Amino acid sequence: MAVRPQHKNRGAAALQFLASWALPLGILVLWEIASRSGVLSTRLLPAPSAVAAAFWESLRNGTLLTHAAISTERALKGLIIGGGIGFALGILAGISRLVETVFDSSMQMLRNVPHLAIIPLVILWFGIGEEAKIFLVAIGTAFPLYLNTFHGIRTIDVRLIEMARVYGLGRLALFWRVILPGALPSVLVGLRFSLGIMWLTLIVAETISASSGIGYMTMNAREFLQTDIVVLGIIVYALLGKLADTITRLIEARALAWHPAYRLNATREATS
Amino acid sequence: MSEPASDLRLRKRASLQQAGAGETQLNVVQELIHRKQEERPVNGHAVLLNGLSKSFGDRRVLSELDLEIPAGQLLAIVGRSGCGKSTLLRLIAGLDRPTSGKISVAGTDVESLQSNVRLLFQDARLLPWHRVLGNVGIARTKGWRETAAAALADVGLADRANDWPAVLSGGQAQRVALARALVSRPSVLLLDEPFGALDALTRMEMHRLLECIWREHGFTTVLITHDVAEAVALADRVIVLRDGGIALDMPIDLPRPRREAADTSAVALQARILDEV
Numbered sequence: 313m314a315v316r317p318q319h320k321n322r323g324a325a326a327l328q329f330l331a332s333w334a335l336p337l338g339i340l341v342l343w344e345i346a347s348r349s350g351v352l353s354t355r356l357l358p359a360p361s362a363v364a365a366a367f368w369e370s371l372r373n374g375t376l377l378t379h380a381a382i383s384t385e386r387a388l389k390g391l392i393i394g395g396g397i398g399f400a401l402g403i404l405a406g407i408s409r410l411v412e413t414v415f416d417s418s419m420q421m422l423r424n425v426p427h428l429a430i431i432p433l434v435i436l437w438f439g440i441g442e443e444a445k446i447f448l449v450a451i452g453t454a455f456p457l458y459l460n461t462f463h464g465i466r467t468i469d470v471r472l473i474e475m476a477r478v479y480g481l482g483r484l485a486l487f488w489r490v491i492l493p494g495a496l497p498s499v500l501v502g503l504r505f506s507l508g509i510m511w512l513t514l515i516v517a518e519t520i521s522a523s524s525g526i527g528y529m530t531m532n533a534r535e536f537l538q539t540d541i542v543v544l545g546i547i548v549y550a551l552l553g554k555l556a557d558t559i560t561r562l563i564e565a566r567a568l569a570w571h572p573a574y575r576l577n578a579t580r581e582a583t584s
Numbered sequence: 585m586s587e588p589a590s591d592l593r594l595r596k597r598a599s600l601q602q603a604g605a606g607e608t609q610l611n612v613v614q615e616l617i618h619r620k621q622e623e624r625p626v627n628g629h630a631v632l633l634n635g636l637s638k639s640f641g642d643r644r645v646l647s648e649l650d651l652e653i654p655a656g657q658l659l660a661i662v663g664r665s666g667c668g669k670s671t672l673l674r675l676i677a678g679l680d681r682p683t684s685g686k687i688s689v690a691g692t693d694v695e696s697l698q699s700n701v702r703l704l705f706q707d708a709r710l711l712p713w714h715r716v717l718g719n720v721g722i723a724r725t726k727g728w729r730e731t732a733a734a735a736l737a738d739v740g741l742a743d744r745a746n747d748w749p750a751v752l753s754g755g756q757a758q759r760v761a762l763a764r765a766l767v768s769r770p771s772v773l774l775l776d777e778p779f780g781a782l783d784a785l786t787r788m789e790m791h792r793l794l795e796c797i798w799r800e801h802g803f804t805t806v807l808i809t810h811d812v813a814e815a816v817a818l819a820d821r822v823i824v825l826r827d828g829g830i831a832l833d834m835p836i837d838l839p840r841p842r843r844e845a846a847d848t849s850a851v852a853l854q855a856r857i858l859d860e861v
Protein backbone atom coordinates (compact mmCIF):
# COMPACT_ATOMS: atom_id res chain seq x y z
CA MET A 313 0.00 0.00 0.00
CA ALA A 314 2.76 2.37 0.95
CA VAL A 315 4.78 1.67 -2.17
CA ARG A 316 2.23 2.40 -4.81
CA PRO A 317 1.55 6.06 -4.09
CA GLN A 318 5.29 6.60 -4.07
CA HIS A 319 5.53 5.16 -7.57
CA LYS A 320 2.72 7.35 -8.59
CA ASN A 321 4.50 10.31 -7.03
CA ARG A 322 7.69 9.51 -8.87
CA GLY A 323 5.87 9.22 -12.16
CA ALA A 324 4.11 12.49 -11.55
CA ALA A 325 7.40 14.13 -10.62
CA ALA A 326 9.03 12.91 -13.84
CA LEU A 327 6.09 14.20 -15.85
CA GLN A 328 6.28 17.54 -14.08
CA PHE A 329 10.01 17.68 -14.79
CA LEU A 330 9.43 17.02 -18.49
CA ALA A 331 6.64 19.55 -18.63
CA SER A 332 8.78 22.28 -17.09
CA TRP A 333 11.47 21.71 -19.73
CA ALA A 334 9.17 21.30 -22.71
CA LEU A 335 8.84 25.02 -23.42
CA PRO A 336 12.53 26.00 -23.39
CA LEU A 337 13.48 22.89 -25.37
CA GLY A 338 10.77 23.59 -27.92
CA ILE A 339 11.96 27.16 -28.31
CA LEU A 340 15.53 25.96 -28.81
CA VAL A 341 14.45 23.54 -31.53
CA LEU A 342 12.37 26.20 -33.32
CA TRP A 343 15.23 28.66 -33.01
CA GLU A 344 17.69 26.17 -34.51
CA ILE A 345 15.33 25.46 -37.39
CA ALA A 346 14.79 29.17 -38.02
CA SER A 347 18.54 29.81 -38.10
CA ARG A 348 19.33 26.91 -40.40
CA SER A 349 16.60 27.77 -42.83
CA GLY A 350 17.84 31.36 -43.00
CA VAL A 351 14.67 32.91 -41.58
CA LEU A 352 16.74 34.24 -38.68
CA SER A 353 19.91 36.05 -39.72
CA THR A 354 22.95 34.78 -37.81
CA ARG A 355 24.14 38.40 -37.75
CA LEU A 356 21.25 39.14 -35.40
CA LEU A 357 21.04 35.90 -33.46
CA PRO A 358 23.26 32.83 -33.81
CA ALA A 359 21.91 29.31 -33.96
CA PRO A 360 21.98 27.43 -30.62
CA SER A 361 24.39 24.96 -32.16
CA ALA A 362 26.72 27.85 -33.07
CA VAL A 363 26.63 29.03 -29.43
CA ALA A 364 27.43 25.52 -28.30
CA ALA A 365 30.31 25.37 -30.74
CA ALA A 366 31.59 28.75 -29.55
CA PHE A 367 31.33 27.49 -25.99
CA TRP A 368 33.36 24.42 -26.80
CA GLU A 369 35.97 26.39 -28.74
CA SER A 370 36.45 29.08 -26.10
CA LEU A 371 36.58 26.44 -23.40
CA ARG A 372 39.21 24.54 -25.36
CA ASN A 373 41.49 27.51 -25.97
CA GLY A 374 41.00 28.74 -22.41
CA THR A 375 39.68 32.23 -23.15
CA LEU A 376 36.30 31.56 -21.54
CA LEU A 377 37.72 30.40 -18.23
CA THR A 378 40.24 33.24 -18.14
CA HIS A 379 37.59 35.88 -18.70
CA ALA A 380 35.15 34.22 -16.31
CA ALA A 381 37.83 33.99 -13.63
CA ILE A 382 38.72 37.66 -14.02
CA SER A 383 35.04 38.68 -13.79
CA THR A 384 34.49 36.50 -10.75
CA GLU A 385 37.54 37.94 -9.06
CA ARG A 386 36.31 41.50 -9.60
CA ALA A 387 32.86 40.59 -8.38
CA LEU A 388 34.13 38.95 -5.22
CA LYS A 389 36.60 41.73 -4.43
CA GLY A 390 33.85 44.31 -4.73
CA LEU A 391 31.47 42.21 -2.68
CA ILE A 392 33.94 41.60 0.11
CA ILE A 393 34.88 45.27 0.37
CA GLY A 394 31.41 46.77 -0.13
CA GLY A 395 29.41 44.02 1.52
CA GLY A 396 31.84 43.91 4.41
CA ILE A 397 31.53 47.63 4.99
CA GLY A 398 27.74 47.48 4.70
CA PHE A 399 27.52 44.55 7.09
CA ALA A 400 29.84 46.15 9.65
CA LEU A 401 28.03 49.49 9.50
CA GLY A 402 24.70 47.71 9.78
CA ILE A 403 25.83 45.93 12.92
CA LEU A 404 27.28 49.05 14.48
CA ALA A 405 24.16 51.07 13.69
CA GLY A 406 22.02 48.23 14.99
CA ILE A 407 23.66 48.03 18.38
CA SER A 408 24.69 51.63 18.91
CA ARG A 409 22.32 54.58 18.93
CA LEU A 410 25.28 56.89 18.35
CA VAL A 411 26.36 55.17 15.13
CA GLU A 412 22.75 55.04 14.03
CA THR A 413 22.23 58.78 14.41
CA VAL A 414 25.50 59.54 12.66
CA PHE A 415 25.09 57.15 9.72
CA ASP A 416 21.55 55.99 9.23
CA SER A 417 19.87 59.04 7.71
CA SER A 418 22.82 59.53 5.33
CA MET A 419 22.69 55.89 4.30
CA GLN A 420 18.95 56.10 3.76
CA MET A 421 19.48 59.14 1.56
CA LEU A 422 22.40 57.70 -0.41
CA ARG A 423 20.69 54.40 -1.10
CA ASN A 424 18.23 56.21 -3.32
CA VAL A 425 21.03 57.24 -5.68
CA PRO A 426 21.24 54.65 -8.47
CA HIS A 427 24.85 53.64 -8.11
CA LEU A 428 25.28 53.20 -11.85
CA ALA A 429 24.58 56.91 -12.23
CA ILE A 430 27.98 57.70 -10.78
CA ILE A 431 29.85 55.81 -13.51
CA PRO A 432 31.07 59.03 -15.20
CA LEU A 433 32.47 60.23 -11.88
CA VAL A 434 34.07 56.88 -11.17
CA ILE A 435 35.78 56.91 -14.55
CA LEU A 436 37.05 60.39 -13.80
CA TRP A 437 38.40 59.27 -10.44
CA PHE A 438 39.84 55.88 -11.30
CA GLY A 439 40.11 55.88 -15.10
CA ILE A 440 39.08 52.55 -16.56
CA GLY A 441 41.30 50.40 -14.37
CA GLU A 442 40.38 47.59 -12.03
CA GLU A 443 39.64 50.01 -9.18
CA ALA A 444 36.75 51.59 -11.06
CA LYS A 445 34.92 48.30 -11.49
CA ILE A 446 35.61 47.07 -7.96
CA PHE A 447 34.53 50.43 -6.57
CA LEU A 448 31.24 50.30 -8.43
CA VAL A 449 30.51 46.77 -7.26
CA ALA A 450 31.44 47.73 -3.70
CA ILE A 451 29.08 50.70 -3.72
CA GLY A 452 26.28 48.63 -5.16
CA THR A 453 26.62 45.73 -2.71
CA ALA A 454 27.11 47.81 0.43
CA PHE A 455 23.57 49.13 0.70
CA PRO A 456 21.47 45.95 0.68
CA LEU A 457 23.71 44.40 3.32
CA TYR A 458 23.68 47.54 5.44
CA LEU A 459 19.92 47.93 5.32
CA ASN A 460 19.09 44.30 5.98
CA THR A 461 21.65 43.85 8.74
CA PHE A 462 20.41 46.95 10.50
CA HIS A 463 16.81 45.89 10.07
CA GLY A 464 17.60 42.36 11.24
CA ILE A 465 19.14 43.58 14.48
CA ARG A 466 16.37 46.05 15.15
CA THR A 467 13.64 43.47 14.72
CA ILE A 468 15.10 40.93 17.15
CA ASP A 469 12.55 39.97 19.77
CA VAL A 470 13.34 42.20 22.77
CA ARG A 471 11.93 39.54 25.05
CA LEU A 472 14.78 37.25 24.03
CA ILE A 473 17.30 39.97 24.84
CA GLU A 474 15.64 40.48 28.22
CA MET A 475 15.75 36.75 28.86
CA ALA A 476 19.44 36.65 27.98
CA ARG A 477 20.15 39.42 30.48
CA VAL A 478 18.24 37.63 33.24
CA TYR A 479 20.28 34.52 32.54
CA GLY A 480 23.51 36.39 32.98
CA LEU A 481 24.81 36.90 29.44
CA GLY A 482 27.37 39.65 29.13
CA ARG A 483 27.55 42.07 26.22
CA LEU A 484 29.78 39.88 24.07
CA ALA A 485 27.82 36.71 24.73
CA LEU A 486 24.63 38.62 24.04
CA PHE A 487 25.99 39.70 20.67
CA TRP A 488 27.26 36.29 19.58
CA ARG A 489 24.45 34.18 20.93
CA VAL A 490 21.39 36.38 20.53
CA ILE A 491 21.88 39.42 18.32
CA LEU A 492 23.95 38.00 15.48
CA PRO A 493 22.01 34.74 15.03
CA GLY A 494 18.77 36.64 15.36
CA ALA A 495 19.76 39.04 12.60
CA LEU A 496 21.16 36.33 10.34
CA PRO A 497 18.01 35.56 8.31
CA SER A 498 17.76 39.21 7.38
CA VAL A 499 21.50 39.48 6.71
CA LEU A 500 21.27 36.59 4.26
CA VAL A 501 18.36 38.23 2.47
CA GLY A 502 20.63 41.26 2.14
CA LEU A 503 23.40 39.06 0.79
CA ARG A 504 21.05 37.72 -1.89
CA PHE A 505 20.17 41.24 -2.99
CA SER A 506 23.84 42.19 -2.97
CA LEU A 507 24.78 39.25 -5.17
CA GLY A 508 22.19 40.24 -7.74
CA ILE A 509 23.44 43.80 -7.77
CA MET A 510 27.01 42.58 -7.88
CA TRP A 511 26.63 40.81 -11.25
CA LEU A 512 24.47 43.54 -12.71
CA THR A 513 27.00 46.22 -11.80
CA LEU A 514 29.85 44.18 -13.14
CA ILE A 515 28.13 43.55 -16.48
CA VAL A 516 27.60 47.27 -16.96
CA ALA A 517 31.10 48.20 -15.80
CA GLU A 518 32.81 45.61 -17.97
CA THR A 519 30.73 46.51 -20.98
CA ILE A 520 31.66 50.17 -20.69
CA SER A 521 35.34 49.85 -20.02
CA ALA A 522 37.48 46.80 -19.72
CA SER A 523 40.23 44.87 -21.45
CA SER A 524 39.31 41.54 -19.94
CA GLY A 525 36.37 39.77 -18.36
CA ILE A 526 33.13 38.37 -19.74
CA GLY A 527 31.78 41.84 -20.50
CA TYR A 528 34.88 42.68 -22.51
CA MET A 529 34.63 39.34 -24.30
CA THR A 530 31.11 40.09 -25.47
CA MET A 531 31.79 43.70 -26.44
CA ASN A 532 34.85 42.64 -28.37
CA ALA A 533 32.86 39.93 -30.15
CA ARG A 534 30.21 42.48 -31.06
CA GLU A 535 32.77 44.50 -33.03
CA PHE A 536 33.52 41.42 -35.10
CA LEU A 537 29.83 40.50 -35.36
CA GLN A 538 30.47 37.23 -33.51
CA THR A 539 26.96 36.96 -32.17
CA ASP A 540 27.59 33.42 -30.93
CA ILE A 541 30.17 34.73 -28.45
CA VAL A 542 27.83 37.53 -27.37
CA VAL A 543 25.08 35.05 -26.56
CA LEU A 544 27.63 32.81 -24.87
CA GLY A 545 28.66 35.72 -22.63
CA ILE A 546 25.05 36.33 -21.65
CA ILE A 547 24.63 32.67 -20.76
CA VAL A 548 27.82 32.68 -18.70
CA TYR A 549 26.59 35.70 -16.73
CA ALA A 550 23.32 33.90 -16.11
CA LEU A 551 25.14 30.79 -14.93
CA LEU A 552 27.41 32.76 -12.62
CA GLY A 553 24.38 34.50 -11.14
CA LYS A 554 22.62 31.20 -10.67
CA LEU A 555 25.70 29.72 -9.04
CA ALA A 556 25.90 32.59 -6.56
CA ASP A 557 22.23 32.16 -5.75
CA THR A 558 22.61 28.43 -5.19
CA ILE A 559 25.53 29.00 -2.86
CA THR A 560 23.49 31.44 -0.76
CA ARG A 561 20.64 28.94 -0.64
CA LEU A 562 22.99 26.31 0.69
CA ILE A 563 24.37 28.74 3.25
CA GLU A 564 20.83 29.58 4.30
CA ALA A 565 19.85 25.94 4.63
CA ARG A 566 22.87 25.33 6.84
CA ALA A 567 22.99 28.50 8.90
CA LEU A 568 19.23 28.75 9.33
CA ALA A 569 18.57 25.08 9.95
CA TRP A 570 16.77 26.10 13.14
CA HIS A 571 14.32 28.19 11.18
CA PRO A 572 11.26 26.17 10.15
CA ALA A 573 10.87 28.13 6.92
CA TYR A 574 14.43 27.55 5.75
CA ARG A 575 14.87 23.90 6.51
CA LEU A 576 15.51 22.04 3.25
CA ASN A 577 13.32 19.07 4.14
CA ALA A 578 10.59 21.32 5.37
CA THR A 579 10.36 23.24 2.12
CA ARG A 580 10.45 20.02 0.15
CA GLU A 581 7.67 18.53 2.23
CA ALA A 582 5.60 21.67 1.99
CA THR A 583 5.90 21.98 -1.76
CA SER A 584 5.46 18.36 -2.79
CA MET B 585 25.47 6.73 48.15
CA SER B 586 22.73 4.43 46.89
CA GLU B 587 20.10 6.89 48.01
CA PRO B 588 20.65 9.56 45.35
CA ALA B 589 20.94 6.91 42.65
CA SER B 590 17.62 5.37 43.49
CA ASP B 591 16.15 8.84 43.72
CA LEU B 592 17.34 9.58 40.26
CA ARG B 593 15.78 6.42 38.92
CA LEU B 594 12.53 7.27 40.62
CA ARG B 595 12.67 10.76 39.28
CA LYS B 596 13.31 9.55 35.77
CA ARG B 597 10.34 7.26 36.01
CA ALA B 598 8.37 10.09 37.46
CA SER B 599 9.35 12.58 34.84
CA LEU B 600 5.97 12.11 33.20
CA GLN B 601 7.30 12.04 29.69
CA GLN B 602 4.08 10.84 28.17
CA ALA B 603 0.94 12.76 28.83
CA GLY B 604 -1.75 10.64 30.39
CA ALA B 605 0.67 8.03 31.61
CA GLY B 606 -1.61 7.96 34.56
CA GLU B 607 -1.92 6.77 38.06
CA THR B 608 1.27 4.71 38.38
CA GLN B 609 3.50 7.61 37.49
CA LEU B 610 1.76 9.91 39.90
CA ASN B 611 2.21 7.26 42.55
CA VAL B 612 5.92 7.18 41.88
CA VAL B 613 6.09 10.94 42.28
CA GLN B 614 4.16 10.79 45.48
CA GLU B 615 6.39 8.07 46.82
CA LEU B 616 9.35 10.26 46.02
CA ILE B 617 7.75 13.29 47.63
CA HIS B 618 6.99 11.30 50.75
CA ARG B 619 10.58 10.26 51.01
CA LYS B 620 11.78 13.79 50.51
CA GLN B 621 9.47 15.17 53.13
CA GLU B 622 11.61 14.22 56.09
CA GLU B 623 14.88 15.56 54.70
CA ARG B 624 13.77 18.66 52.83
CA PRO B 625 16.85 20.80 52.21
CA VAL B 626 16.79 24.56 52.33
CA ASN B 627 19.22 26.05 49.82
CA GLY B 628 17.13 29.11 49.14
CA HIS B 629 17.64 32.67 50.23
CA ALA B 630 15.17 34.82 52.09
CA VAL B 631 13.66 37.71 50.12
CA LEU B 632 12.70 40.92 51.85
CA LEU B 633 10.59 43.73 50.40
CA ASN B 634 10.59 46.97 52.30
CA GLY B 635 8.13 49.78 51.49
CA LEU B 636 8.33 48.83 47.83
CA SER B 637 6.60 51.16 45.38
CA LYS B 638 6.55 51.24 41.61
CA SER B 639 4.89 53.78 39.37
CA PHE B 640 4.73 54.03 35.60
CA GLY B 641 4.26 57.71 34.89
CA ASP B 642 1.57 58.72 37.34
CA ARG B 643 0.04 55.26 37.53
CA ARG B 644 1.00 53.72 40.83
CA VAL B 645 1.14 49.96 40.40
CA LEU B 646 2.69 48.92 43.71
CA SER B 647 2.53 51.05 46.79
CA GLU B 648 4.44 50.63 50.02
CA LEU B 649 4.65 46.86 49.79
CA ASP B 650 6.15 45.03 52.77
CA LEU B 651 6.78 41.33 52.46
CA GLU B 652 9.10 38.81 53.99
CA ILE B 653 9.62 35.53 52.18
CA PRO B 654 11.54 33.06 54.33
CA ALA B 655 14.24 30.95 52.72
CA GLY B 656 12.90 27.89 50.95
CA GLN B 657 9.28 28.95 51.01
CA LEU B 658 6.99 28.35 48.05
CA LEU B 659 4.92 31.50 47.87
CA ALA B 660 2.04 31.93 45.46
CA ILE B 661 0.81 35.37 44.44
CA VAL B 662 -2.65 35.71 42.96
CA GLY B 663 -4.47 38.79 41.80
CA ARG B 664 -6.46 40.28 38.99
CA SER B 665 -4.91 40.90 35.63
CA GLY B 666 -2.96 44.14 35.67
CA CYS B 667 -2.64 44.35 39.45
CA GLY B 668 1.14 44.40 39.23
CA LYS B 669 2.17 40.79 39.70
CA SER B 670 4.64 40.74 36.84
CA THR B 671 5.91 44.13 37.86
CA LEU B 672 6.66 42.83 41.34
CA LEU B 673 8.51 39.83 39.96
CA ARG B 674 10.60 41.95 37.62
CA LEU B 675 11.56 44.14 40.55
CA ILE B 676 12.68 41.14 42.60
CA ALA B 677 14.67 39.83 39.63
CA GLY B 678 16.40 43.19 39.30
CA LEU B 679 15.12 43.71 35.75
CA ASP B 680 13.45 46.98 36.75
CA ARG B 681 14.23 49.42 39.52
CA PRO B 682 11.59 50.33 42.10
CA THR B 683 10.34 53.91 42.35
CA SER B 684 11.01 53.73 46.05
CA GLY B 685 11.62 51.11 48.70
CA LYS B 686 14.05 48.29 48.98
CA ILE B 687 14.46 44.67 47.99
CA SER B 688 17.03 42.40 49.48
CA VAL B 689 17.91 38.82 48.71
CA ALA B 690 19.89 36.95 51.37
CA GLY B 691 20.44 40.23 53.18
CA THR B 692 22.05 42.11 50.28
CA ASP B 693 20.19 44.82 48.43
CA VAL B 694 19.11 44.13 44.87
CA GLU B 695 20.65 46.83 42.68
CA SER B 696 20.77 45.03 39.36
CA LEU B 697 20.31 41.58 37.89
CA GLN B 698 21.09 38.80 40.34
CA SER B 699 22.99 35.69 39.38
CA ASN B 700 21.28 33.61 42.08
CA VAL B 701 17.78 34.71 41.07
CA ARG B 702 16.16 33.18 38.01
CA LEU B 703 12.95 34.24 36.35
CA LEU B 704 10.74 31.90 34.36
CA PHE B 705 8.66 33.97 31.96
CA GLN B 706 5.10 33.37 30.94
CA ASP B 707 6.36 32.39 27.49
CA ALA B 708 9.29 30.00 27.25
CA ARG B 709 11.62 32.46 25.48
CA LEU B 710 13.94 29.82 24.08
CA LEU B 711 16.53 30.94 21.55
CA PRO B 712 15.29 29.33 18.34
CA TRP B 713 18.81 29.13 16.86
CA HIS B 714 20.24 27.01 19.65
CA ARG B 715 19.35 23.42 20.19
CA VAL B 716 17.55 22.43 23.37
CA LEU B 717 20.80 21.59 25.16
CA GLY B 718 22.38 24.88 24.12
CA ASN B 719 19.34 26.73 25.42
CA VAL B 720 19.52 25.07 28.79
CA GLY B 721 23.23 25.80 29.10
CA ILE B 722 22.79 29.32 27.81
CA ALA B 723 25.33 30.86 30.18
CA ARG B 724 28.01 28.46 28.83
CA THR B 725 29.68 28.11 32.19
CA LYS B 726 32.42 25.52 32.54
CA GLY B 727 31.13 21.99 31.95
CA TRP B 728 27.77 23.32 30.78
CA ARG B 729 27.00 20.31 28.63
CA GLU B 730 26.93 17.95 31.58
CA THR B 731 24.98 20.23 33.89
CA ALA B 732 22.53 21.11 31.14
CA ALA B 733 21.99 17.45 30.29
CA ALA B 734 21.36 16.71 33.97
CA ALA B 735 18.84 19.56 34.21
CA LEU B 736 17.10 18.30 31.09
CA ALA B 737 16.88 14.85 32.65
CA ASP B 738 15.34 16.51 35.71
CA VAL B 739 12.43 17.75 33.63
CA GLY B 740 12.15 14.51 31.69
CA LEU B 741 13.45 15.75 28.35
CA ALA B 742 16.86 14.11 28.20
CA ASP B 743 16.07 12.63 24.81
CA ARG B 744 15.24 16.01 23.25
CA ALA B 745 18.64 17.60 23.87
CA ASN B 746 19.47 17.82 20.17
CA ASP B 747 16.14 19.11 18.90
CA TRP B 748 15.44 22.62 17.74
CA PRO B 749 13.07 24.53 20.04
CA ALA B 750 10.72 25.09 17.11
CA VAL B 751 9.65 21.43 17.12
CA LEU B 752 8.76 21.31 20.84
CA SER B 753 5.23 21.46 22.12
CA GLY B 754 4.24 24.31 24.42
CA GLY B 755 4.56 22.20 27.53
CA GLN B 756 7.91 20.81 26.46
CA ALA B 757 9.23 24.29 25.70
CA GLN B 758 8.15 25.42 29.15
CA ARG B 759 9.93 22.43 30.69
CA VAL B 760 13.10 23.32 28.80
CA ALA B 761 12.75 26.84 30.18
CA LEU B 762 12.41 25.36 33.65
CA ALA B 763 15.55 23.30 33.11
CA ARG B 764 17.36 26.45 31.96
CA ALA B 765 16.31 28.18 35.17
CA LEU B 766 17.40 25.25 37.30
CA VAL B 767 20.75 24.67 35.70
CA SER B 768 22.50 27.41 37.61
CA ARG B 769 21.08 26.14 40.91
CA PRO B 770 19.31 29.40 41.76
CA SER B 771 18.51 30.20 45.34
CA VAL B 772 15.41 32.12 44.32
CA LEU B 773 13.16 30.98 41.48
CA LEU B 774 10.53 33.40 40.19
CA LEU B 775 7.74 31.98 38.05
CA ASP B 776 5.48 34.35 36.15
CA GLU B 777 2.41 32.30 35.24
CA PRO B 778 4.61 29.74 33.54
CA PHE B 779 1.80 27.24 33.13
CA GLY B 780 -0.90 29.66 32.05
CA ALA B 781 -0.86 28.61 28.41
CA LEU B 782 -0.87 24.87 29.06
CA ASP B 783 -3.81 22.51 29.03
CA ALA B 784 -5.11 21.19 32.34
CA LEU B 785 -3.42 17.80 32.11
CA THR B 786 -0.01 19.15 31.19
CA ARG B 787 -0.39 21.79 33.84
CA MET B 788 -0.91 19.15 36.49
CA GLU B 789 2.19 17.34 35.30
CA MET B 790 4.13 20.56 35.56
CA HIS B 791 2.83 21.11 39.09
CA ARG B 792 4.08 17.71 40.15
CA LEU B 793 7.38 18.33 38.45
CA LEU B 794 7.85 21.73 40.04
CA GLU B 795 6.90 20.47 43.49
CA CYS B 796 9.25 17.55 43.12
CA ILE B 797 12.19 19.65 42.03
CA TRP B 798 11.48 22.34 44.58
CA ARG B 799 11.46 19.75 47.37
CA GLU B 800 14.75 18.40 46.17
CA HIS B 801 16.58 21.68 45.60
CA GLY B 802 14.99 23.72 48.33
CA PHE B 803 15.10 27.09 46.56
CA THR B 804 12.82 29.95 47.55
CA THR B 805 9.99 30.11 45.02
CA VAL B 806 7.60 32.87 44.08
CA LEU B 807 4.85 31.58 41.81
CA ILE B 808 2.47 33.96 40.12
CA THR B 809 -0.79 32.48 39.01
CA HIS B 810 -4.34 33.45 38.25
CA ASP B 811 -5.45 29.93 39.14
CA VAL B 812 -6.43 29.79 42.80
CA ALA B 813 -6.58 26.00 42.77
CA GLU B 814 -3.02 25.93 41.50
CA ALA B 815 -1.94 28.26 44.28
CA VAL B 816 -3.56 26.14 46.99
CA ALA B 817 -2.25 22.93 45.50
CA LEU B 818 1.37 24.05 45.37
CA ALA B 819 2.12 26.81 47.82
CA ASP B 820 3.14 27.05 51.46
CA ARG B 821 1.56 30.44 51.53
CA VAL B 822 -0.72 32.46 49.28
CA ILE B 823 -0.79 36.22 48.91
CA VAL B 824 -3.51 38.19 47.19
CA LEU B 825 -2.32 41.37 45.54
CA ARG B 826 -4.90 44.12 45.17
CA ASP B 827 -4.75 47.89 44.66
CA GLY B 828 -0.98 47.83 44.89
CA GLY B 829 -0.94 46.16 48.29
CA ILE B 830 -1.38 42.83 49.99
CA ALA B 831 -5.06 42.09 50.55
CA LEU B 832 -4.61 38.64 52.02
CA ASP B 833 -1.65 36.72 53.38
CA MET B 834 -2.59 33.15 54.14
CA PRO B 835 -0.51 30.10 55.06
CA ILE B 836 -1.56 26.83 53.44
CA ASP B 837 -0.96 24.09 55.95
CA LEU B 838 -2.34 21.22 53.94
CA PRO B 839 -0.16 18.11 54.10
CA ARG B 840 1.91 17.21 51.09
CA PRO B 841 1.56 15.58 48.64
CA ARG B 842 -1.61 17.34 47.66
CA ARG B 843 -4.23 16.39 45.17
CA GLU B 844 -5.72 19.32 43.36
CA ALA B 845 -9.20 20.20 44.62
CA ALA B 846 -9.30 16.86 46.36
CA ASP B 847 -10.47 17.72 49.84
CA THR B 848 -12.86 20.15 51.41
CA SER B 849 -10.25 22.10 53.31
CA ALA B 850 -8.54 23.01 50.05
CA VAL B 851 -11.86 24.10 48.60
CA ALA B 852 -12.55 26.24 51.65
CA LEU B 853 -9.15 27.91 51.31
CA GLN B 854 -9.76 28.54 47.65
CA ALA B 855 -13.09 30.18 48.46
CA ARG B 856 -11.44 32.50 50.97
CA ILE B 857 -8.80 33.56 48.47
CA LEU B 858 -11.38 34.11 45.75
CA ASP B 859 -13.29 36.40 48.10
CA GLU B 860 -10.28 38.67 48.31
CA VAL B 861 -9.24 38.76 44.67
Ligand SMILES: Nc1ncnc2c1ncn2[C@@H]1O[C@H](COP(=O)(O)OP(=O)(O)OP(=O)(O)O)[C@@H](O)[C@H]1O
Pocket residue numbers: 640645663664665666667668669670671672810
Ligand atom coordinates in the same frame (compact mmCIF):
# COMPACT_ATOMS: atom_id res chain seq x y z
N1 LIG C 1 6.78 49.20 31.16
C1 LIG C 1 5.56 49.66 31.52
N2 LIG C 1 5.19 50.93 31.21
C2 LIG C 1 3.98 51.40 31.57
N3 LIG C 1 3.08 50.71 32.26
C3 LIG C 1 3.39 49.45 32.61
C4 LIG C 1 4.63 48.86 32.26
N4 LIG C 1 4.66 47.60 32.74
C5 LIG C 1 3.49 47.43 33.36
N5 LIG C 1 2.72 48.52 33.30
C6 LIG C 1 1.39 48.69 33.89
O1 LIG C 1 1.43 48.23 35.21
C7 LIG C 1 0.25 47.53 35.54
C8 LIG C 1 0.59 46.17 36.09
O2 LIG C 1 1.18 45.40 35.06
P1 LIG C 1 1.65 43.92 35.31
O3 LIG C 1 2.24 43.43 34.03
O4 LIG C 1 2.51 43.87 36.50
O5 LIG C 1 0.26 43.18 35.59
P2 LIG C 1 0.01 41.68 35.99
O6 LIG C 1 -0.53 41.67 37.36
O7 LIG C 1 1.22 40.87 35.73
O8 LIG C 1 -1.15 41.30 34.98
P3 LIG C 1 -1.38 39.91 34.20
O9 LIG C 1 -1.99 38.98 35.16
O10 LIG C 1 -2.35 40.29 33.12
O11 LIG C 1 -0.07 39.47 33.67
C9 LIG C 1 -0.60 47.49 34.28
O12 LIG C 1 -1.60 48.46 34.39
C10 LIG C 1 0.36 47.85 33.19
O13 LIG C 1 -0.29 48.57 32.18
Ligand SMILES: [Mg+2]
Pocket residue numbers: 669670671776
Ligand atom coordinates in the same frame (compact mmCIF):
# COMPACT_ATOMS: atom_id res chain seq x y z
MG1 LIG D 1 1.80 39.42 34.19
